[in-house]
Amino acid sequence: MDISTSSLSQKPQKKIIIVGAGIVGVMQAWYLAKKSNMQVILLDKANAGTGATSASFAWLNVSYERPDAYQKLRAEAIHCWRELDKETQGKLNIDWAGAISWMSSDKETAQFIQSHHQAGFNVQALNKEQLIHKVPNLSPPPNLAAFASDEGAVNPFHVIDILLRQAQEMGVKYSANTKVIRLIEEDHRIIGVETENIKMHADHVILTAGVGALALLSEKSIDLPLYASPSILLKLTTDAETPFLPCIISTPEMELRHFAQNEIIAAEDYIDNSDEHHPEHIAFHAQATFYDNFTQTGKLTIEQVIVGERPMPKDEMPIIGEISPYQGLYLVTMHAAVTLSPLLCKLVAQELIYEKANPLLTPYRLSRFS
Known part of the structure; x- marks a missing residue:
């Protein structure tokens, strides 16, 4: 209407x-x-x-393993972001570079892709060679990944x-x-x-x-x-001359994207405030994971660790x-x-x-x- x-x-x-x-x-x-x-x-x-x-x-995505009606609601919301950007004269600076995801196994990734196809969402299957072409700094790449080209991110x-x-x-x-x-x-x-x-x-x-x-x-x-669901957002900087992340990367081990020039943000699960699971320790573990999974990252410096309270029905x-x-x-x-x-x-x-x-x-x- x-x-x-x-x-x-x-x-x-x-x-x-x-x-x-x-x-x-x-x-x-x-x-x-x-x-x-x-x-x-x-x-x-x-x-x-x-x-x-x-x-x-701030990843604009359709989610996964949720009720069909809810996934379609999110897909319509992504379309609404495009409309809103037009209504604001293109001032929102939405990054429509898409998102690449994979699961713990190729079988699970294939199921992820099939589920999205059945729901009518635009997701492309990438083999190892195609993935390396899109993310040349990824090491080691999985055999299969999903590329959702319609998804994006905002600041x-x-x-x-x-x-x-x-x-x-x-x-x-x-x-x-x-x-x-x-x-x-x-x-x-x-x-x-x-x-x-x-x-x-x-x-x-x-x-x-x-x-x-x-x-x-x-x-x-x-x-x-409704309850408060804690989450962790990491803000890092890199001294790499060229970006090593062409789009959002989401895997069982990591979820990260470029945020601004020389800035990277990453989402991590909040477990508890024990010494072992303290957000600062999770941040250092995430930093090590990024080094392990990407080449040419440059020096990654943790600038900020934020614990947010998401409203979770x-x-x-x-x-x-x-x-x-x-x-x-x-x-x-x-x-x-x-x-x-x-x-x-x-x-x-x-x-x-x-x-x-x-x-x-x-x-x-x-x-x-x-």
């Missing part, structure tokens, strides 16, 4: 407060400002993009900067360092938020604060089926929609927020503007946990 602002000009202006200015909150503010005449206020307890988004690997900080600036130009009011401490209720309707300094009223409050929504909803006796699917028993309260939270946010925030904007439930979001309502 296309959203036109021409049909909205006669409607009374609604006021929306969005709590949380990560990639989801900023994206939501942008879509509402772009597609409606609503008065949008965006709040963040710190600065935009400094929460879970700051630890995102989430750059995306947030562009979208937030454009949203503000379209009238969004953004307030950093503004912590919301409670939701204001009146007759089973959420009518605004209370910060550490003031009370603010609105027709709708949208929670896009990730795990930060837990405390706000708990105060209203709502047990949100208990069934790992997004949670989108109104939060009963309250009116005026809307939740938008998900794992894989960078991939999914353009599509889901666009659909949420449609629901709020037209005041009509979107069937595409039906599988992702909070009520499924009842």
Whole structure:
């Protein structure tokens, strides 16, 4: 459904407060400002993009071994990124170099490729020679790999900067360092938020604060089926004169990509905070793995080790929609927020503007946990 602002000009202006200015909150503010005449206020307890988004690997992919409908949702979200880039005049700097993956065995990789083909996704099988041609610095290469040419990556900080600036130009009011401490209720309707300094009223409050929504909803006796899932993001620099990574590389041992000139980022699993599994030790182990698997890396220097808290719904699917028993309260939270946010925030904007439930979001309502 296309959203036109021409049909909205006669409607009374609604006021929306969005709590949380990560990639989801900023994206939501942008879509509402772009597609409606609503008065949008965006709040963040710190600065935009400094929460879970700051630890995102930001790989735009369709995922694997998930329900078919969810994989197709992610594929549509990737297409939505292309549309969004056009709407922002190509300023998002999306890297569409694709992704190369392989599994623990050639058999598993073949199954991975077949699964994607059956779902209608564009994945090419690469034999060893083809893989070496694409990634000449890889050593030793597997016999079989999968190349997803439609997948890409973004710099989430750059995306947030562009979208937030454009949203503000379209009238969004953004307030950093503004912590919301409670939701204001009146007759089973959420009518605004209370910060550490003031009370603010609105027709709708949208929670896009990730795990930060837990405390706000708990105060209203709502047990949100969401938990913090730690993850590790490594930032490294290389003194190699030419990039040794032509695209995203994802294997059982490593997940890494070029991020900027002479910069590499890598995603690692968080295990625990013991000495053996401490994030710093995982970083050094990852660095050694990169040296073992690539030639001509140059000197790799670990610059930063970030532990992020991803908002993870208990069934790992997004949670989108109104939060009963309250009116005026809307939740938008998900794992894989960078991939999914353009599509889901666009659909949420449609629901709020037209005041009509979107069937595409039906599988992702909070009520499924009842």
